[in-house]
Amino acid sequence: MAAGRRQRRDAVANKERILQAAEDAFRNHGLSVDMRAVAASAGVGVGTLYRHFPTREDLLHAITGADFASLALTGIPAQGSAIDGLREFFNNALTRLIANKAIIDLLAGGAPSDADFERCLEHLRKVGREAVERSVADHTLAPDVTADDIAYSLLGLIRIAQLIPEPGPRTIEHHVELTLRGLAR
CATH class of the missing domain: 1.10.10.60 (Homeodomain-like)
Structure with a gap:
């Protein structure tokens, strides 16, 4: 037009x-x-x-853009330990994301060359850097945990959510706790 x-x-x-x-x-x-x-x-x-x-991608972008944008606005809470902040961030993000199977599919199978996926990954790295910096003071994350570890941990949780037939809040919380055990000191 x-x-x-x-x-x-x-x-x-x-x-x-x-x-x-x-x-x-x-x-x-x-x-x-x-x-x-x-x-x-x-x-x-x-x-x-x-x-x-x-294209199919044009339609997907039109209907998932707001979800990607809302994820990009979230982060760990200002108060609390690094591990508690990640717990809240992971649970909140996954609870919102499981309501949209297309977003889960896009993030679980996203290619690093995809612009939306890359922006999302960069945001997750930023959240990871904040958690790592906070852990310098509170020592709740293992000393070798990096921002990339945190970003890819959430992407791994998204893949798990994609594989679970009906991922409810209790199931999500369980898998978040398992993941956090691997990141904790």
């Missing part, structure tokens, strides 16, 4: 229905969702879907 040109009302409505159908489908079923099923659920033809979102 040319810059400054307004979309027809039906085109805008179609795009909104596609986004809603895609969000529901990908959130509930992960990346295995067929684009024809998304179009049918939205009540549009597959051609209409591809007119709005030329």
